[in-house]
Amino acid sequence: MAEKTQAKKTTSPTTKVSQNGNGKPTPERASTKLPYPKEEIIADYRLANQSRQASLLGRREVLTGKAKFGIFGDGKEVPQIAMAKVFRKGDFRSGYYRDQTFMFATGMSTIQEFFAQLYANPSLEAEPASGGRMMNGHFASRSLNDDGTWKDLTAMYNTSADISPTSGQMPRLVGLAYASKLYRQLPALKALTTFSKQGNEIAFGTIGNASTSEGLFFESINAAGVLKIPMFVSVWDDGYGISVPASYQTCKESISKALAGFADDGSGDGYIIEAVPGWDYTALCAAYERIATRVRTTHSPALLHVTELTQPQGHSTSGSHERYKSKERLAWEQEFDCNRKMREWMIASDVITESALALLEAEDKDIVAEAKRRAWEAYLHPIQSEIAIAADSFQKLAEGSSHKSEIEQISSELQQIKEPFRKDTMTAVNKVLRLVRTESHAAKDELLAFKTRVMDENTRRYGSHVYSESAESAFRVPEIPAQFSDAATKVDGRQVLQACFDAALARDARVFAIGEDIGAIGDVNKAFEDLQAKHGMLRVTDTGIREATILGQAIGTAMRGLRPIVEIQYLDYLLFALQTMSDDLATLQWRTMGGQKAPVIVRTRGHRLEGVWHSGSPMGMILSAIRGMFVLVPRNMTQAAGFYNTMLASDDTALIVEVLNGYRLKETIPSNMNDFTLPIGVPEILRKGSDVTLVTYGACCKVAMDAAETLEGLGVSLEVIDVQSLLPFDIHNSIVDSLKKTNRIVFFDEDVPGGATSFMMREVLERENGYRYLDSQPVTITAKEHRPAYGTDGDYFSKPQADEVVDAVYALMRESNPNTFVSLT
Numbered sequence: 001m002a003e004k005t006q007a008k009k010t011t012s013p014t015t016k017v018s019q020n021g022n023g024k025p026t027p028e029r030a031s032t033k034l035p036y037p038k039e040e041i042i043a044d045y046r047l048a049n050q051s052r053q054a055s056l057l058g059r060r061e062v063l064t065g066k067a068k069f070g071i072f073g074d075g076k077e078v079p080q081i082a083m084a085k086v087f088r089k090g091d092f093r094s095g096y097y098r099d100q101t102f103m104f105a106t107g108m109s110t111i112q113e114f115f116a117q118l119y120a121n122p123s124l125e126a127e128p129a130s131g132g133r134m135m136n137g138h139f140a141s142r143s144l145n146d147d148g149t150w151k152d153l154t155a156m157y158n159t160s161a162d163i164s165p166t167s168g169q170m171p172r173l174v175g176l177a178y179a180s181k182l183y184r185q186l187p188a189l190k191a192l193t194t195f196s197k198q199g200n201e202i203a204f205g206t207i208g209n210a211s212t213s214e215g216l217f218f219e220s221i222n223a224a225g226v227l228k229i230p231m232f233v234s235v236w237d238d239g240y241g242i243s244v245p246a247s248y249q250t251c252k253e254s255i256s257k258a259l260a261g262f263a264d265d266g267s268g269d270g271y272i273i274e275a276v277p278g279w280d281y282t283a284l285c286a287a288y289e290r291i292a293t294r295v296r297t298t299h300s301p302a303l304l305h306v307t308e309l310t311q312p313q314g315h316s317t318s319g320s321h322e323r324y325k326s327k328e329r330l331a332w333e334q335e336f337d338c339n340r341k342m343r344e345w346m347i348a349s350d351v352i353t354e355s356a357l358a359l360l361e362a363e364d365k366d367i368v369a370e371a372k373r374r375a376w377e378a379y380l381h382p383i384q385s386e387i388a389i390a391a392d393s394f395q396k397l398a399e400g401s402s403h404k405s406e407i408e409q410i411s412s413e414l415q416q417i418k419e420p421f422r423k424d425t426m427t428a429v430n431k432v433l434r435l436v437r438t439e440s441h442a443a444k445d446e447l448l449a450f451k452t453r454v455m456d457e458n459t460r461r462y463g464s465h466v467y468s469e470s471a472e473s474a475f476r477v478p479e480i481p482a483q484f485s486d487a488a489t490k491v492d493g494r495q496v497l498q499a500c501f502d503a504a505l506a507r508d509a510r511v512f513a514i515g516e517d518i519g520a521i522g523d524v525n526k527a528f529e530d531l532q533a534k535h536g537m538l539r540v541t542d543t544g545i546r547e548a549t550i551l552g553q554a555i556g557t558a559m560r561g562l563r564p565i566v567e568i569q570y571l572d573y574l575l576f577a578l579q580t581m582s583d584d585l586a587t588l589q590w591r592t593m594g595g596q597k598a599p600v601i602v603r604t605r606g607h608r609l610e611g612v613w614h615s616g617s618p619m620g621m622i623l624s625a626i627r628g629m630f631v632l633v634p635r636n637m638t639q640a641a642g643f644y645n646t647m648l649a650s651d652d653t654a655l656i657v658e659v660l661n662g663y664r665l666k667e668t669i670p671s672n673m674n675d676f677t678l679p680i681g682v683p684e685i686l687r688k689g690s691d692v693t694l695v696t697y698g699a700c701c702k703v704a705m706d707a708a709e710t711l712e713g714l715g716v717s718l719e720v721i722d723v724q725s726l727l728p729f730d731i732h733n734s735i736v737d738s739l740k741k742t743n744r745i746v747f748f749d750e751d752v753p754g755g756a757t758s759f760m761m762r763e764v765l766e767r768e769n770g771y772r773y774l775d776s777q778p779v780t781i782t783a784k785e786h787r788p789a790y791g792t793d794g795d796y797f798s799k800p801q802a803d804e805v806v807d808a809v810y811a812l813m814r815e816s817n818p819n820t821f822v823s824l825t
Contacts, residue, residue: 683725
């Protein structure tokens, strides 16, 4: 139902529920008044029934081997139809992987697309959510045109791209709702009419009852209550989290009861919290209409606890719920299945006769079966075409080969596979090429060309859009060097950042900054000092101590066209938000194959400050966790400002790590602060040398320069390179040019052994083929395996100092020329 009929308003739920002696809900009465025209009710039921049939057929497709895994929305159909009735164009969903019925009801997905995703069809035309990259039940609308530009989000129904980690959708949900607040309250945003209509959009969230035990859920609920944003959460409660019942999951076995303290007590502060049985169609429709109207008009957050749901096929295709549910529970689930209850109500209320309904149900089965058939054929046909091409090449190659019978056997086996994958074709191709490795045939060249083409196509098919590929990609932002006035005086480094942020806020109304202590005091290092007073509380805003939802605010608002700069106060605290960064933000463009983007800038500070938790440099962990984001490591605040300008001119997302002890070091503010940019992935040679190349970044640049001065006095010429950007790394392969000259290389930082230094070594020696130019073993200089101890001496003996750099580089030179470089010990 792409366009939904406005639901009729009812004054109260039509079904009251009591509990019998077995804890089993019992309907006490049924309403005789129909909430909608009969035709609409019948269409709703048919959609619920078709969705159920899709779940049943989907499970069968997994069990027969056509699909790898299945997780379905059976048992949740009726409440999702009720939710769809109040979902409007411009609204956003941040949801749960059982929301297939809602997606069908809003027209954001079709049953054929549902099966295409189950089969992992890599065609965007067939599977527009992700092009086969996400497993089934993970939905996404396409917010972007093919060129990466924004569509009119107010003219379409929107769903942010799902992720599997339980409750991981919640931080993003906060941001999607927060965007409505900004669009409603900031006059300068009123002109952005393709992103919002005066902030009237609701962000709908869905989550399973067991996942409400996660910290991300509670943090998000608290944040939305504080922010007073239009966030409407539906909890689908079927009583279990896989095999674990609610008694192990939730205080009072009810999330709505557990959250009672969050409820609005009439003051207008807090949540609208209600509970409604998930099998009661009329009560559900009335509740959604009533609550959504209030959320949309008042921007009050809401939670609807949809209780007494079932899960007819169990959690997923990985197991059977008969193993952990009692016979009584299974019998109850059959009786109170939401589709069955709606069916019974329709017949009892004279909406339709049972015989007429049975005919429609039979038709629905055929509709779903046909959609499945079309999806399978669309998936299979391109693979079969490739098999035919490979088989033709095999035949040609066999005719002139001494391995004819073996090639024909491989070809026959490939063509006999009833449900082939592309993997099967490539495995066969490689087997044949190995057989004829010593032979020369034109057909062999043809087969090699086929292999190359297929590999290239699939590299693109599964690997595109790790970063932006639009005209606004950070790689396409022109470099504009910083300019400095002769009359300029040096200031604290934090004032350079202050000027940068001031200029960014002034030139673009979409830019805002949030974080702990960022507003009233201008952050703990005063880079935002006085900017809240100048630009307003909604442009420079304090938050609570809640790193995951700070990041979530950024993701959601960026998905709705805004440009957030969000601060995680210290790099050590990034771990609170790392799951959200890794699973959600970093993968967004990739997992939607360029269908969605969230150009977020995450600002933090780290490195050399003394102490266990305020000296963080876990760069190796970060590099492994957030592929899809840039990791920028400026050595000073001017470089940081250049990176902020570059990222704000692009639609990529980045983590920028400022040097924690650099805010009071003196620098000069560029005279072209509003314009200057720094290129991404381009190292800078800080000091030229001829004996050894040292590669480093961030706070270690100053240590390396100090060591280079000392080494010069010892007869060693050290070339110091600041990589500036760890992700991406040295995109022009310039570091190897230095290695060609020196033939010796050191990688230096203050991460743990095997951390970012190992990453840099791999990039230079393997990817850039730098190993060819080595005359000595490459060296890494890192911090110790433990955290840095507190105090000056704790820092000295925990993290590498200039003395250690001098000793390591000198030892490298002494190894090759011990007569000139005598022992220092």
